[in-house]
Amino acid sequence: MGLQIPHRIATSAIHGQGVFSLAAQQRGSLLWCFEPEVDRFMRLEGLPERQRQDLLHYGYTNPRRPGWVIVCGDSARFWNFPPPGEPANAVLSPRTVHGEHLVIAARRIESGEELLIEPASDADYARKLVHLLEPRPVPC
Secondary structure (H helix, E strand, O other): OOEOOOEEEEEOOOOOEEEEEOOOEOOOOEEEOOOOOOOEEEEOOOOOHHHHHHHHHHEEOOOOOOOEEEEOOOHHHHOEOOOOOOOOOEEEEEEEEOOEEEEEEOOOEOOOOEOEEOHHHOOOHHHHOHHHHOOOOOOO
16 A cells, blocks of 8 residues: 555544544654555546546646646545645655655654645645635634
């Protein structure tokens, strides 16, 4: 599987569903690796707009593969970005497998903590962060 650690999917305080570690992870621990049997490359050209948007929502884009989206076939598709200005606890490693960067822990991650990946992991991050940048109503 792509995700290399015990995890669960649960409601995220940041956005929809998120991936939560079920065990503490040390800085530098391998969290995710592209797995050709699980993850897939999908060409965006010619797809109906709804299908294209769904793939972009759950997948990520690699600038070295223009016109393609990589769709994680496991729970990694629920990985969220941290709110703007906050650090991610998961980052891209310089190492690659099948042309895709490994994802490692940027710092110690506690058991039960949501995995938050750096926005630079997805060339489509600006569009995906719009919901975090919209003003929220102030409670009275």
